[in-house]
Amino acid sequence: xxxxxxxxxxxxxxxxxxxxxxxxxxxxxxxxxxxxxxxxxxxxxxxxxxxxxxxxxxxxxxxxxxxxxxxxxxxxxxxxxxxxxxxxxxxxxxxxxxxxxxxxxxxxxxxxxxxxxxxxxxxxxxxxxxxxxxxxxxxxxxxxxxxxxxxxxxxxxxxxxxxxxxx
Amino acid sequence: xxxxxxxxxxxxxxxxxxxxxxxxxxxxxxxxxxxxxxxxxxxxxxxxxxxxxxxxxxxxxxxxxxxxxxxxxxxxxxxxxxxxxxxxxxxxxxxxxxxxxxxxxxxxxxxxxxxxxxxxxxxxxxxxxxxxxxxxxxxxxxxxxxxxxxxxxxxxxxxxxxxxxxx
Numbered sequence: 001x002x003x004x005x006x007x008x009x010x011x012x013x014x015x016x017x018x019x020x021x022x023x024x025x026x027x028x029x030x031x032x033x034x035x036x037x038x039x040x041x042x043x044x045x046x047x048x049x050x051x052x053x054x055x056x057x058x059x060x061x062x063x064x065x066x067x068x069x070x071x072x073x074x075x076x077x078x079x080x081x082x083x084x085x086x087x088x089x090x091x092x093x094x095x096x097x098x099x100x101x102x103x104x105x106x107x108x109x110x111x112x113x114x115x116x117x118x119x120x121x122x123x124x125x126x127x128x129x130x131x132x133x134x135x136x137x138x139x140x141x142x143x144x145x146x147x148x149x150x151x152x153x154x155x156x157x158x159x160x161x162x163x164x165x166x167x
Numbered sequence: 168x169x170x171x172x173x174x175x176x177x178x179x180x181x182x183x184x185x186x187x188x189x190x191x192x193x194x195x196x197x198x199x200x201x202x203x204x205x206x207x208x209x210x211x212x213x214x215x216x217x218x219x220x221x222x223x224x225x226x227x228x229x230x231x232x233x234x235x236x237x238x239x240x241x242x243x244x245x246x247x248x249x250x251x252x253x254x255x256x257x258x259x260x261x262x263x264x265x266x267x268x269x270x271x272x273x274x275x276x277x278x279x280x281x282x283x284x285x286x287x288x289x290x291x292x293x294x295x296x297x298x299x300x301x302x303x304x305x306x307x308x309x310x311x312x313x314x315x316x317x318x319x320x321x322x323x324x325x326x327x328x329x330x331x332x333x334x
Binding site for chain 1: 173188191195196287288293306308309312313316317318319320321322323325326
């Protein structure tokens, strides 16, 4: 490990696989006492459901209260994922840990963050969306592997652990 | 770097980008004094041109001499790529270096080798074929990222070095 002070961006989401990818990266890429900076990134998806409904002027499908509740829920999920990721990193000594939460399409936002922060490596799980959504939108990791300008490490959760993954 | 004795497969081809990917991996993933095994893999493509011509029984489009020459050329290229990759690895001390040359479609063969050798990580450049071929066949790295069962690290050669890459 010749490099010092690399910036590594780990994109995480609600799925087990992204946490597996983060752990794999911690074990295999980041030295415990390196001067690396690890940036944990979570992208909240906009609630397309109620934003498009709003736009048609037909009144609220969801009350402002409910929207506020959903917004709060979305923030809670983001915080929960970030906290879980941070706990996974607790053994890193000198590694600088940063977190980024963005709002938007994860495929674009992850590439944008990687570019904006000029990271040396992007690490992510191979899936991300659920099976159905992925069939329509394409895989997040696929998109990032093609569009990010930095090296991309795509980690799959092995299927051999009794099938309790998020595939 | 907690792991010992990992198996890392680096897929190389004639392009600069795969050599860049190998170098990146040497700098960022493999410790100089680790017990890792680095396996360099090159896949020769079958000469579809003369094998299909043969099949039609219309006599040889290419003489056996020419075919032997092409075969020899293909082997020379393989050897040349492997040698170049090995030279890039000369500073590794305890890392075990192995080489594999296969014949077939690189997309399938790389995944097969990764699985057969049960590697912990597959490293490759993001391109591979030329621009035209890639448009028809899809990118090798794309295919491997989706189909290999192990983590896949895809490295792009930065474009900022005067455009002398193989993009």
